Amino acid sequence: MAGNELRVTSSKNSIFKARPILVALWFSILFLPFKGAKAALILFVVLSTSIVLSRSLLSYAKSLREKGQAVSNRIRTIKLSTRSLFVARYSLLLILIALPFFVRDYLLDIAILTGIYIILALGLNVVVGFTGLLNLGFVAFYAIGAYTYALLNTALGIGFWPSLPLSVGLTALSGFVLAVPALRLRGDYLAIVTLGFGEIVRLVLNNWDSLTKGPNGISGIEPPYLMGISFWRLSNYYYLILIFALLTIVIIKRVYSSRIGRAWIAIREDEIASSAIGINTPMYKLYAFAFGAFWAGLAGALFAGKMQFVSPESFTFMESVLILCMVILGGLGSIPGVILGAIILVILPEVLREFQLYRMLALGSGLVLLMIFRPRGLFGGKSVSLRS
Amino acid sequence: MLAQQIINGLTLGGVYAIIALGYTMVYGILELINFAHGEIYMLGAYAGIIFFGLFTAIGLTSYSLPLSIVLTLILSIIFCSSYGFTIEKIAYKPLRKAPRLSPLISAIGVSIFLQNYVMLTQGATDRVFPYLFGAAGFDFIGARVTYLQSFIIAISALLMLSLHFFVARTMIGKAMRAVAQDRVMASLVGINIDTVISTTFVIGSGLAAVAGMMVAMYYGLVNYSIGYIAGIKAFTAAVLGGIGSIPGAMFGGIVLGLVEAMGAAYISSEYKDAYAFVILIIILLIKPAGLFGKSTEDRYK
Amino acid sequence: MYLLEVRDLTKHFGGIKAVEEVSFKVREGSIMSIIGPNGAGKTTLFNCLTGLTKPTKGKIYFLDKDLASLPPHSIVKLGIARTFQNIRLFREMTVLENVMVAQHSKAKSGLFGSILRPQGFIDEEKTIKEKSIEYIELVGLEDFTNTIAGNLPYGSQRRLEIARALATEPRMVLLDEPTAGMNPQETSEMMDIMKRLQEFGKTIILIEHDMKVVMGISDRIIVLDHGIKIAEGLPDEVRRDQMVIEAYLGKETH
Numbered sequence: 001m002a003g004n005e006l007r008v009t010s011s012k013n014s015i016f017k018a019r020p021i022l023v024a025l026w027f028s029i030l031f032l033p034f035k036g037a038k039a040a041l042i043l044f045v046v047l048s049t050s051i052v053l054s055r056s057l058l059s060y061a062k063s064l065r066e067k068g069q070a071v072s073n074r075i076r077t078i079k080l081s082t083r084s085l086f087v088a089r090y091s092l093l094l095i096l097i098a099l100p101f102f103v104r105d106y107l108l109d110i111a112i113l114t115g116i117y118i119i120l121a122l123g124l125n126v127v128v129g130f131t132g133l134l135n136l137g138f139v140a141f142y143a144i145g146a147y148t149y150a151l152l153n154t155a156l157g158i159g160f161w162p163s164l165p166l167s168v169g170l171t172a173l174s175g176f177v178l179a180v181p182a183l184r185l186r187g188d189y190l191a192i193v194t195l196g197f198g199e200i201v202r203l204v205l206n207n208w209d210s211l212t213k214g215p216n217g218i219s220g221i222e223p224p225y226l227m228g229i230s231f232w233r234l235s236n237y238y239y240l241i242l243i244f245a246l247l248t249i250v251i252i253k254r255v256y257s258s259r260i261g262r263a264w265i266a267i268r269e270d271e272i273a274s275s276a277i278g279i280n281t282p283m284y285k286l287y288a289f290a291f292g293a294f295w296a297g298l299a300g301a302l303f304a305g306k307m308q309f310v311s312p313e314s315f316t317f318m319e320s321v322l323i324l325c326m327v328i329l330g331g332l333g334s335i336p337g338v339i340l341g342a343i344i345l346v347i348l349p350e351v352l353r354e355f356q357l358y359r360m361l362a363l364g365s366g367l368v369l370l371m372i373f374r375p376r377g378l379f380g381g382k383s384v385s386l387r388s
Numbered sequence: 389m390l391a392q393q394i395i396n397g398l399t400l401g402g403v404y405a406i407i408a409l410g411y412t413m414v415y416g417i418l419e420l421i422n423f424a425h426g427e428i429y430m431l432g433a434y435a436g437i438i439f440f441g442l443f444t445a446i447g448l449t450s451y452s453l454p455l456s457i458v459l460t461l462i463l464s465i466i467f468c469s470s471y472g473f474t475i476e477k478i479a480y481k482p483l484r485k486a487p488r489l490s491p492l493i494s495a496i497g498v499s500i501f502l503q504n505y506v507m508l509t510q511g512a513t514d515r516v517f518p519y520l521f522g523a524a525g526f527d528f529i530g531a532r533v534t535y536l537q538s539f540i541i542a543i544s545a546l547l548m549l550s551l552h553f554f555v556a557r558t559m560i561g562k563a564m565r566a567v568a569q570d571r572v573m574a575s576l577v578g579i580n581i582d583t584v585i586s587t588t589f590v591i592g593s594g595l596a597a598v599a600g601m602m603v604a605m606y607y608g609l610v611n612y613s614i615g616y617i618a619g620i621k622a623f624t625a626a627v628l629g630g631i632g633s634i635p636g637a638m639f640g641g642i643v644l645g646l647v648e649a650m651g652a653a654y655i656s657s658e659y660k661d662a663y664a665f666v667i668l669i670i671i672l673l674i675k676p677a678g679l680f681g682k683s684t685e686d687r688y689k
Numbered sequence: 690m691y692l693l694e695v696r697d698l699t700k701h702f703g704g705i706k707a708v709e710e711v712s713f714k715v716r717e718g719s720i721m722s723i724i725g726p727n728g729a730g731k732t733t734l735f736n737c738l739t740g741l742t743k744p745t746k747g748k749i750y751f752l753d754k755d756l757a758s759l760p761p762h763s764i765v766k767l768g769i770a771r772t773f774q775n776i777r778l779f780r781e782m783t784v785l786e787n788v789m790v791a792q793h794s795k796a797k798s799g800l801f802g803s804i805l806r807p808q809g810f811i812d813e814e815k816t817i818k819e820k821s822i823e824y825i826e827l828v829g830l831e832d833f834t835n836t837i838a839g840n841l842p843y844g845s846q847r848r849l850e851i852a853r854a855l856a857t858e859p860r861m862v863l864l865d866e867p868t869a870g871m872n873p874q875e876t877s878e879m880m881d882i883m884k885r886l887q888e889f890g891k892t893i894i895l896i897e898h899d900m901k902v903v904m905g906i907s908d909r910i911i912v913l914d915h916g917i918k919i920a921e922g923l924p925d926e927v928r929r930d931q932m933v934i935e936a937y938l939g940k941e942t943h
Binding site for chain 1: 419420421434435438439467470471474478479482483486487488489490491492493494496497498499500501502503504505506508509510616620623627658659661662665666668669672673
């Protein structure tokens with residue numbers, strides 16, 4: 001079984017079939033004009049040796065994978081008793097609660113950022129993972145949430161808590177407004193229209209100087225206060241994010257395992273069959289869009305409160321792609337997978353700071369490789385597949 | 389004023405049309421929005437600067453300017469076509485049987501990769517294309533037309549016509565149309581699908597290379613991020629004319645160029661880039677399947 | 690009592706006349722078969738009845754309500770369910786989930802119910818699950834409750850599609866070639882399932898190519914050819930009809 005799978009994946013990619021020297025030469029020639037002869041020569045040597053090496057590694061990997069398969073099978077067959085699951089869950093929660101007492105501010109900062117991205121990625125997962133609609137402009141909702149709070153706070157002096165329902169409500173509403181016309185479109189056109197929506201929102205934020213202060217952004221946003229506690233302190237903000245992230249997970253999980261979630265998955269699997277068993281498909285696609293946008297609005301308001309500053313630069317297309325990567329990396333539709341995807345993509349660049357420049361390069365090639373070799377994501381289980 | 393905007397719009401529109409052809413040909417055959425196509429155009433602009441710089445360094449430009457431009461153009465076309473060919477083999481071919489959004493995501497990956505690849509190797513700052521033609525030109529019905537503008541319009545028209553005849557008359561062109569109509573039938577009558585798809589990518593990328601070089605000459609400045617916006621605009625042009633249709637892409641490109649020039653002149657130049665998106669959204673909302681939408685009963689069986 | 694009445698139903702695609710002025714009535718609790726050569730417009734007729742395509746002309750009355758302008762999900766609510774010629778299951782969902790999702794329009798709980806989980810929500814989920822298991826047992830798939838639908842053998846997939854259709858609690862079921870690709874053993878099991886449905890009081894419209902099934906089970910038969918109804922009657926009448934023999938049966942029996 002494992003061997004068979006390997007053969008399929010390697011024959012998928014024609015690079016492995018061609019002569020290594022020729023392949024290396026081809027890529028070096030393509031590279032030559034950009035970086036000169038010396039770099040191209042180095043690339044040639046590196047490529048040809050690595051292709052030759054990878055061939056022999058491949059047969060080694062085959063045996064390794066068989067072993068790995070056995071291990072992962074064993075992991076899958078270990079039935080976690082409800083009690084040990086309970087213990088694991090609560091000890092994890094305890095660790096998360098205790099975190100601010102033994103880590104530096106820098107790590108707390110990363111944890112806060114991770115929490116915001118978890119909320120975002122789970123929101124996008126409702127649209128892309130559950131319902132199977134590719135949204136390439138998700139960052140627009142994040143921006144709307146962030147700017148709504150920023151403007152309410154700086155222009156009208158409204159605090160975080162009264163602004164929050166407005167921010168989130170307005171974002172969900174904008175999700176609804178975009179979805180009403182866009183949902184008649186076929187999958188790939190829908191993706192492009194959402195991308196266009198994202199760009200239009202960013203262009204408006206960039207150019208409507210009188211309201212948004214344009215590219216300079218809005219500064220001086222107040223962090224939240226609640227009953228005398230200021231969330232300006234990092235550890236307090238961490239707890240705020242922790243609570244919201246847990247709330248997001250619980251709510252999305254519950255909606256997922258209700259008739260609403262079942263309807264979403266059904267639409268992803270087969271839209272026509274869904275309508276033939278009585279699901280109002282346009283309505284439920286709308287729900288998915290608005291419900292997904294809701295979480296982006298929440299994440300946006302939390303982001304604005306944390307940074308105390310927003311500018312259009314935080315809401316580019318690349319940000320949309322990054323969130324999409326989190327959803328795809330962990331496994332489309334799987335809630336733990338998406339959480340892991342968000343954690344990995346926030347923490348990895350921090351760990352590999354020296355390679356900061358190569359971050360987007362890796363993200364781009366990572367997307368291609370994921371689509372080819374693991375379309376179900378790294379931890380993808382049964383939930384799967386992008387359909388149009 | 390109006391005549392001037394029309395000339396500016398036509399220049400821009402010709403470039404969009406040439407890029408749009410690449411989108412439309414690939415979509416016609418693979419039903420894939422080749423998101424990375426805009427980056428090929430960006431590579432073309434860089435290749436133009438690099439090869440032209442090379443010819444300047446060896447003294448060819450001072451010997452004969454037209455010859456070095458033609459040679460630069462040819463080298464850029466070969467170079468970009470090779471990239472297009474390679475990208476298809478690596479990122480799209482393995483996904484031919486995958487659900488249709490997978491290749492789209494893969495294309496987005498390629499696009500991000502190429503942008504950062506160029507940024508890392510060529511730097512994040514603007515690169516300059518030598519100012520060749522100056523502002524020299526002639527007056528035409530009250531508008532000032534530079535020689536460069538007339539060169540761009542002429543080359544665009546020439547390329548569109550040659551592509552039209554290529555697809556209509558040649559064997560491989562006919563094979564392309566056959567594959568676009570029915571891939572299974574085409575392979576049954578002995579057409580090699582892989583060759584046709586590769587040819588499509590090679591031609592589309594070659595056209596994008598020309599567009600990239602012309603824009604580099606027109607604006608004088610090139611940046612690693614120009615491909616994204618240009619790509620979206622060209623895609624809009626393709627949809628505007630009915631995606632999959634070659635004359636449609638030409639028409640769409642020119643219309644979009646005119647709209648943008650007029651919009652920038654008479655409405656607001658700050659939102660110059662937004663017009664394409666707004667047009668795209670409006671068309672798709674009126675005709676949800678794109679202007680040439682297919683709908684068949686088979687879907688419901 | 691007539692459950693369904695179709696009057697002058699017409700569907701054109703561009704210049705193609707897929708269905709042309711077809712009229713018929715279906716009595717409650719009966720099995721009506723639609724036969725005819727490939728391309729006769731049978732599936733298009735089903736698509737009109739279930740709202741997937743809008744008829745060009747004509748009326749469809751179900752319990753005296755006109756269906757012609759209703760969307761598919763509203764038609765399901767009124768009590769019409771169907772299966773598809775090319776099986777359309779939710780392939781990544783389990784057998785149980787496939788049937789559970791079909792009770793969508795019977796359930797009421799909304800967003801807040803599913804988040805707050807009051808007793809009403811829990812009871813409703815429990816009922817949905819219990820009923821689903823009943824439907825799964827009815828088609829004999831109880832051993833595969835937690836199997837992923839896409840992994841079921843072909844014949845079982847057809848049966849699951851019927852269970853899913855039944856879970857919408859219809860009064861009338863439209864079956865599009867339910868025995869296609871089945872061996873004689875599976876075919877006779879499928880006939881048993883259809884008879885059982887009739888015993889439960891369901892009305893069935895059946896598109897079918899297998900004449901043994903059609904003749905063995907139908908109360909009435911209508912014959913379509915090139916979108917036109919060329920005959921209607923009891924199985925024996927249709928069997929003897931000269932036009933039918935020429936258009937259809939003649940080719941089949943020789």
